[in-house]
Amino acid sequence: MPQEISGLKRIWQFAAPHRGKVILATTYSTLGKIMDVVPEILIGVVIDVIVRGQGSFLAVQFGIADRWTQLLILTIANGFCWIFESLFGYLSALTWRNLSQTIEHEIRVDLYGHVQTLEVAWFEDTTSGGLLSILNDDINQLERFLDGGASSIIVLILNVILVGAVFYASSPLVTLFAFLPIPIIIFGSIQYQRSLKPRYAKVREAVAELSSTINTNLGGITTIKAFTAENREADRITKVSNDYREANVEAIKYSAAFVPLIRMVILSGFTCTLLIGGWLVLHSKMQVGIYSVLVFMTQRLLWPLTGLGETLDQYQRAMASVKRIFDLRSVEPTMPEGTKPLIQPVRGEITLANVSFGYGDGVDILKGIKMDIPAGETHAIVGATGAGKSTVIRLLMRFHDPRSGQVFIDGQDIKKLSYTSLRNCMGYVSQDVFLFHGTVRENIAYGRPDATDQEIEEAAQSAEAHEFILALPEGYDTVVGERGQKLSGGQRQRLSLARAILRDPAILVLDEATSAVDNETEAAIQRSLAHVTKGRTSVVIAHRLSTVRDADRIWVLEAGQVTESGTHNELVLNNGLYAALWRVQTGESIHG
Numbered sequence: 001m002p003q004e005i006s007g008l009k010r011i012w013q014f015a016a017p018h019r020g021k022v023i024l025a026t027t028y029s030t031l032g033k034i035m036d037v038v039p040e041i042l043i044g045v046v047i048d049v050i051v052r053g054q055g056s057f058l059a060v061q062f063g064i065a066d067r068w069t070q071l072l073i074l075t076i077a078n079g080f081c082w083i084f085e086s087l088f089g090y091l092s093a094l095t096w097r098n099l100s101q102t103i104e105h106e107i108r109v110d111l112y113g114h115v116q117t118l119e120v121a122w123f124e125d126t127t128s129g130g131l132l133s134i135l136n137d138d139i140n141q142l143e144r145f146l147d148g149g150a151s152s153i154i155v156l157i158l159n160v161i162l163v164g165a166v167f168y169a170s171s172p173l174v175t176l177f178a179f180l181p182i183p184i185i186i187f188g189s190i191q192y193q194r195s196l197k198p199r200y201a202k203v204r205e206a207v208a209e210l211s212s213t214i215n216t217n218l219g220g221i222t223t224i225k226a227f228t229a230e231n232r233e234a235d236r237i238t239k240v241s242n243d244y245r246e247a248n249v250e251a252i253k254y255s256a257a258f259v260p261l262i263r264m265v266i267l268s269g270f271t272c273t274l275l276i277g278g279w280l281v282l283h284s285k286m287q288v289g290i291y292s293v294l295v296f297m298t299q300r301l302l303w304p305l306t307g308l309g310e311t312l313d314q315y316q317r318a319m320a321s322v323k324r325i326f327d328l329r330s331v332e333p334t335m336p337e338g339t340k341p342l343i344q345p346v347r348g349e350i351t352l353a354n355v356s357f358g359y360g361d362g363v364d365i366l367k368g369i370k371m372d373i374p375a376g377e378t379h380a381i382v383g384a385t386g387a388g389k390s391t392v393i394r395l396l397m398r399f400h401d402p403r404s405g406q407v408f409i410d411g412q413d414i415k416k417l418s419y420t421s422l423r424n425c426m427g428y429v430s431q432d433v434f435l436f437h438g439t440v441r442e443n444i445a446y447g448r449p450d451a452t453d454q455e456i457e458e459a460a461q462s463a464e465a466h467e468f469i470l471a472l473p474e475g476y477d478t479v480v481g482e483r484g485q486k487l488s489g490g491q492r493q494r495l496s497l498a499r500a501i502l503r504d505p506a507i508l509v510l511d512e513a514t515s516a517v518d519n520e521t522e523a524a525i526q527r528s529l530a531h532v533t534k535g536r537t538s539v540v541i542a543h544r545l546s547t548v549r550d551a552d553r554i555w556v557l558e559a560g561q562v563t564e565s566g567t568h569n570e571l572v573l574n575n576g577l578y579a580a581l582w583r584v585q586t587g588e589s590i591h592g
Contacts, residue, residue, distance in 0.1 A: 008319075010326050011142075014110075015103055025095035029151055032088035033158040038081045041166060042074050092151065100146035108139050111329055119335045120399040121359070129212025134328055137207055138321035145318035152311045159304055171286060174277050181269040185262055199251040200320040206244040208324075213240045335401050338416040346425045346506035347375035347410050348537030350396065355405035357388075357395060364403065365391050367560045373553075375410075375506075378538040380548035382578065383557035389541045392557075393511050396539065398422055409507070427500030431512040433492040440469055441476040443495055447503040455502060463498035463528050465491070494528075501532050508538040545582055554578065 015022065064070050112135060164179065217224065217233050224233050273295060280286035350373040358364040365388045373379045381389045394400050395407055398414050407414050414422055427447070435443050444459060445451045451459075456476070460466040468491055472478040480486050480495075487495070500508060510529070526547060529538075542548040549568040556564035556571065556578045564576050571578035 011103075011146075011322060014107065018099060018102065021095060021099050025092060025099060025151065026154055028088050028092035028095055029154050030158055032085055032092050033155055033162060035081045035085035035088060037159075037162045037166065039078050042078050042081070096151045097147050100143050100150075103146060104139055104143035107142070107325065108135060111135060111139070111325060114329055114331075117337075118331060118333050120394070121334075122331070125360075127208075127212040127216075129210075129215035130208040131328075132215060133204075133208040133211040134321075134324050137211065138204065138324050141321040142318050142325065145314045149311050149314040149318065153315075156304055156311070171277070171280065174273055174280070179269070180272070181265045185265050188261070188265075197316055197320070199247070200316050201323075202247045203244070203251055203317070204320045204324060206240075206247040210237075210240045210244045213237060335398070337419055338414070338422075339418055340412070340416045340421070342412060342417055342421040342425055343410060348425070348506040349373065349375040349408075349410050350507070350537060350539065351408040351411075352392070352395075353406045353408065355395065355402045355407060357391060357400065357402045359400075365560050366395075366402070369405070369560075369562060371555060371562065373537060373539065375537055376535060377552040378533050378540065378550075380540040380542050380551040380554045381557060382542050382545060382548065382554060382581070384577075384581075387557040388560045389557055390511055393509055393539065393541060396509065397426060397428065424503075425506045426509055427503045427505035427507070428509045429493070429496045429500050429511065433489075433496040435480050435487070435492055435495060437479070437482045439474075439477050439479055440472065440495065443480060444476075444498045444502055446499055451502055456498075459498040459502035460495075462501050462532055463494045465494035465498050468494070497528060497532075501528075506536055508533060508536055510538065510540045512541050512543050545578070545585055 064073065115131070115135075160182065213236060217237065224230060277286060277295065281288055350371070352369050352371040355366055355369040356364050357366040369388075369392065371379075371392075381392055383389055391400075395402055396414075398407075398417075398419070401415065409417075409422070409425070436446065441453070441456055444456050448455075453476075457466060460469055460476075469476055469478075478486075480492075529540075530550075540548055540551065545568075548554060551568070553565060554568060554571055555562055556576070558577055564571055564574060564578055566574065572582055573579075
């Protein structure tokens with residue numbers, strides 16, 4: 001129970017700006033419930049008029065002797081009660097639902113904003129499907145509870161209080177027996193639903209696994225088809241979906257039994273009212289009208305408790321989701337962001353001072369790396385697969401922090417810089433290009449949303465993308481599809497280069513930008529780079545050595561260490577690893 005209270009406390013704290021609306025919604029619910037109870041009392045008063053005539057409550061208390069007049073007054077009063085009950089019911093539903101939608105929206109936006117503050121390493125250890133499950137399904141589950149469950153609990157409490165007041169005013173003895181089942185129902189409900197908590201936790205875990213698997217498979221649909229693995233993946237989805245189904249079956253088995261058990265307890269309270277109230281009427285110790293009210297009120301009192309099971313069911317599902325939501329919200333970045341701005345104008349001088357780094361608890365991938373890249377020069381980093389080339393870029397952009405050593409830009413330790421200041425000075429082009437589902441224009445302008453159409457087109461021309469863009473069905477307004485799937489690999493790469501160029505960065509970072517394109521596209525990109533790298537610092541990770549032979553300096557990594565550095569000609573003459581790689585790729589002699 002403490003965890004559930006903690007969950008509610010977290011929601012209440014988060015909803016602090018909306019507590020006025022919570023009070024307003026509760027007021028509407030209260031007035032609506034009052035209007036709901038009054039007609040039951042009026043039924044008893046009507047029966048009192050029919051049975052007792054001029055000795056009725058209205059006749060005695062208000063001096064209205066005529067029975068027809070009494071009935072007319074009661075009918076009008078009943079009509080007003082129904083009208084106001086409908087009005088307050090509408091206002092209550094409107095306020096609660098809008099409130100739940102607002103809180104859902106704010107939690108999702110807040111949670112997504114928080115997730116974006118976490119470092120890249122955290123995302124590498126977290127499945128996108130599991131994250132999507134929390135950001136979407138768990139928040140929706142909470143919204144469903146806030147939409148109906150919260151108001152149901154409030155209305156239920158009001159119902160017990162208001163009906164209890166009517167009962168007590170009518171007969172304390174009948175009240176005792178009619179209310180006897182309530183503590184049993186409430187206590188039993190809490191205990192019963194508590195047993196559901198671990199089962200719903202398993203349901204949330206199962207749906208996260210299902211979301212993750214489906215998300216992964218949809219992202220890899222081309223690979224699945226290429227290896228004719230459709231049936232195998234269908235079996236995988238069947239298994240995780242069945243795990244989700246079985247987790248729900250286990251929870252449903254318990255939750256479905258709740259209402260029948262509650263009905264049996266309600267029967268005892270209803271029976272007590274019928275027998276004890278009837279005995280009092282027969283012995284002239286209670287008026288028939290009051291007895292009628294109590295019979296109706298017993299049903300009004302106890303029957304809503306059958307909905308307690310469904311409400312608590314929603315509650316347990318919501319609390320399981322709340323735990324996952326706020327557990328994610330409590331994850332803190334392990335890399336504190338710096339606060340200093342990069343001194344302007346940015347020259348682009350880069351220094352790696354004895355940098356060592358490894359992922360997680362693994363061994364060092366980079367070991368004592370020392371690099372000096374003067375401003376305005378183009379430097380390439382080459383080496384065999386796994387040598388640590390891309391890791392250098394990830395440290396430069398501060399996706400990770402080194403275990404030891406420091407990275408400097410213009411003499412400033414990047415750990416002390418704000419992410420905005422650091423990354424705004426860079427243009428990044430990766431091997432695995434990511435394009436958003438939007439137009440060509442929107443994707444090029446992603447790093448500079450305020451760019452003019454002319455600036456966008458100039459960037460595209462610099463990346464030699466302008467001509468193919470104009471050939472697309474709608475030119476710059478062509479929608480590229482999710483991840484740019486409507487474009488070829490070379491086209492995506494040139495759009496990515498245009499996106500980087502548009503930022504006019506002091507430092508251009510190219511992570512194997514031409515390794516996955518054809519020769520024609522590579523030549524086009526090389527022509528673009530020869531133009532756009534002038535006057536700016538460029539760091540190029542290259543697999544094809546032919547693309548970096550004109551670099552001012554080439555750094556050769558082997559097993560996480562710099563083993564050689566120099567110009568292309570110097571390294572070829574050095575007859576080391578670079579020369580060996582050059583021979584393999586070109587077939588030239590060492591002195592070729």
